[in-house]
Amino acid sequence: MTAPLLEARGVTLQYKTAQHLLTATYRVDLEVHRGERFIILGPSGCGKTTLLKAVGGFLEPVEGRIMLAGRPIRGPGPDRMMVFQDFEQLMPWKTVLGNVTFPLRVKRAWKAREIKERAMAALEKVHLAEFAHVYPHMLSGGMKMRVAIARALVMEPEILLMDEPFAALDALTRRHMQRELLELWRMLGFTMLFVTHSIEEAVTLGSRILLLSAHPGQVRAELNAGHLDGRDAADPAFGALTRHIHDLLFGEGREPANA
Amino acid sequence: MPDPVRAALAQDLPPRPEFERVPQDVGQIGAVEAPLSLRERLFGNIAVRRGLVLIGIALLWEGYARWLNVSLLFPTFSETVRVFVADLLSGVLSERILTSLRVLLIGYAAGVALAAVLTTLAVATRIGNDILSVLTAMFNPLPAIALLPLALIWFGLGTGSIVFVLIHGTLWAIVLNTVTGFRAVPETLRMSGRNFGLKGPRYVAQILMPAASASILAGLKIGWAFAWRTLIAAELVFGVSSRSGGLGWYIFEAREELETARVFAGLFAVILIGLLVESVIFRTIEARTVRRWGMQR
Ligand SMILES: Nc1ncnc2c1ncn2[C@@H]1O[C@H](COP(=O)(O)OP(=O)(O)O)[C@@H](O)[C@H]1O
Ligand SMILES: [Mg+2]
Numbered sequence: 001m002t003a004p005l006l007e008a009r010g011v012t013l014q015y016k017t018a019q020h021l022l023t024a025t026y027r028v029d030l031e032v033h034r035g036e037r038f039i040i041l042g043p044s045g046c047g048k049t050t051l052l053k054a055v056g057g058f059l060e061p062v063e064g065r066i067m068l069a070g071r072p073i074r075g076p077g078p079d080r081m082m083v084f085q086d087f088e089q090l091m092p093w094k095t096v097l098g099n100v101t102f103p104l105r106v107k108r109a110w111k112a113r114e115i116k117e118r119a120m121a122a123l124e125k126v127h128l129a130e131f132a133h134v135y136p137h138m139l140s141g142g143m144k145m146r147v148a149i150a151r152a153l154v155m156e157p158e159i160l161l162m163d164e165p166f167a168a169l170d171a172l173t174r175r176h177m178q179r180e181l182l183e184l185w186r187m188l189g190f191t192m193l194f195v196t197h198s199i200e201e202a203v204t205l206g207s208r209i210l211l212l213s214a215h216p217g218q219v220r221a222e223l224n225a226g227h228l229d230g231r232d233a234a235d236p237a238f239g240a241l242t243r244h245i246h247d248l249l250f251g252e253g254r255e256p257a258n259a
Numbered sequence: 260m261p262d263p264v265r266a267a268l269a270q271d272l273p274p275r276p277e278f279e280r281v282p283q284d285v286g287q288i289g290a291v292e293a294p295l296s297l298r299e300r301l302f303g304n305i306a307v308r309r310g311l312v313l314i315g316i317a318l319l320w321e322g323y324a325r326w327l328n329v330s331l332l333f334p335t336f337s338e339t340v341r342v343f344v345a346d347l348l349s350g351v352l353s354e355r356i357l358t359s360l361r362v363l364l365i366g367y368a369a370g371v372a373l374a375a376v377l378t379t380l381a382v383a384t385r386i387g388n389d390i391l392s393v394l395t396a397m398f399n400p401l402p403a404i405a406l407l408p409l410a411l412i413w414f415g416l417g418t419g420s421i422v423f424v425l426i427h428g429t430l431w432a433i434v435l436n437t438v439t440g441f442r443a444v445p446e447t448l449r450m451s452g453r454n455f456g457l458k459g460p461r462y463v464a465q466i467l468m469p470a471a472s473a474s475i476l477a478g479l480k481i482g483w484a485f486a487w488r489t490l491i492a493a494e495l496v497f498g499v500s501s502r503s504g505g506l507g508w509y510i511f512e513a514r515e516e517l518e519t520a521r522v523f524a525g526l527f528a529v530i531l532i533g534l535l536v537e538s539v540i541f542r543t544i545e546a547r548t549v550r551r552w553g554m555q556r
Binding site for chain 2: 056077078080081082085086088089091092093102103135136137138
């Protein structure tokens with residue numbers, strides 16, 4: 001097996017607040033390989049976002065290390081493009097096209113024409129080409145999320161980091177977006193690290209699922225879901241995995257020792 | 260276990276047939292929009308409605324002044340307009356206005372520039388932030404005109420003193436709003452900016468400033484309003500002794516000579532310029548920026 005693209009070893013993450021020290025994750029290990037759809041799944045508050053922020057370079061582990069392609073992560077960078085849950089991540093003062101071209105411009109590696117072509121190509125992939133010149137506030141939630149995804153994909157990052165990107169959408173739009181994301185993955189073959197608290201979303205989207213226990217997050221299990229590719233909730237194998245995860249998180253299994 | 264009351268209620272509901280429909284092609288429904296009537300359009304227009312209110316006020320003023328018939332105390336609207344236009348054309352009033360605006364622009368520009376420097380320092384360092392917070396809290400409540408005596412001691416009679424007071428009037432309002440605006444920039448927008456690799460001045464200029472543009476504009480607007488009022492007041496206090504006075508002096512002079520219509524014309528000019536800047540210039544900037552971007556309603 002080749003070396004993992006992203007590797008976390010014994011990562012403990014803490015927040016220092018004015019009153020106390022809060023441990024968000026405790027000694028988490030994970031390995032993400034190229035082309036994987038790696039899901040971090042766990043109950044609300046278990047430190048999923050914190051872990052993703054650490055991979056994004058916004059937070060340093062107090063213990064352990066995180067490596068991307070063999071190099072330790074130092075600060076944020078466009079090789080790890082992030083997509084967040086809320087709609088405020090878009091720049092309201094820029095059009096859809098302006099938002100997508102922005103990170104390309106910041107990097108100063110391309111000519112103006114090439115930047116526009118790349119951005120338009122990315123917008124076509126998320127079916128937003130005809131909205132290129134619209135301001136974000138005129139878009140629906142699902143469309144805003146597609147802009148954020150296009151903006152992340154246009155940079156062709158080593159890994160795409162997504163923090164519950166569909167959690168704020170209505171159920172129908174969410175299903176739709178999940179299907180579109182899988183299509184994009186089939187088309188482009190990127191690596192993604194996707195955070196969610198929904199078991200169903202994890203099983204639908206993931207090729208591999210990391211389960212975190214409740215606060216502070218510790219690794220509970222790591223499961224394969226790639227064999228379910230394209231099957232939906234009606235499929236028995238889908239249901240079996242869902243129940244298995246449910247039992248691991250909420251039933252039968254031991255609670256973490258220091259709960 | 261089924262609830263017996265509920266079950267009974269459900270059975271009592273009248274039976275209704277189910278149905279499914281295919282939506283019609285909207286092309287066949289015909290025009291959904293229809294033009295509004297002229298009357299609806301006129302009264303739907305804010306400018307028209309407010310214009311009518313203004314005309315109403317002018318008529319009331321004219322009527323009351325005529326009935327009172329003491330032009331020394333309360334000149335009529337038409338007389339005020341006549342003096343206003345005459346002085347504007349003869350150059351007396353226009354010169355005063357230009358003098359005022361020149362001083363105002365110097366003070367305002369200096370205030371804005373200083374605010375930019377201070378907020379940059381406040382964003383860049385924590386101690387800068389603390390210093391600015393304390394200074395703003397201290398000086399913001401102090402009316403600019405209250406500093407005039409001190410300005411006179413330091414800078415003597417003249418433009419220097421007024422500019423000093425104007426800077427004080429604009430600086431803190433702009434700083435306060437800008438810093439508040441920076442603080443309100445959403446966490447994920449900040450993280451996106453840094454995710455793209457933006458740092459330092461580029462990050463401030465390309466993420467924080469545009470994201471806070473609604474607050475910054477509000478600060479500029481408040482700063483302008485403070486400056487304009489402060490300027491007129493300052494000119495009234497000591498405009499008499501400066502050779503080329505501004506609008507404040509024009510009003511003061513007219514009072515000395517008991518030309519009440521001219522006092523009114525001066526006030527008229529103050530209002531007009533204030534309105535012009537606040538509801539034409541700033542409104543236009545807002546419409547082209549923050550409103551267009553959906554950052555302000
Ligand atoms: N900026 C912060 N300062 C202090 N504590 C935080 C901060 N952000 C998150 N936390 C705490 O860290 C824990 C994990 O949070 P988070 O990573 O957001 O969880 P999740 O994304 O899994 O819901 C929670 O207990 C949360 O209250
Ligand atoms: Mg979260």
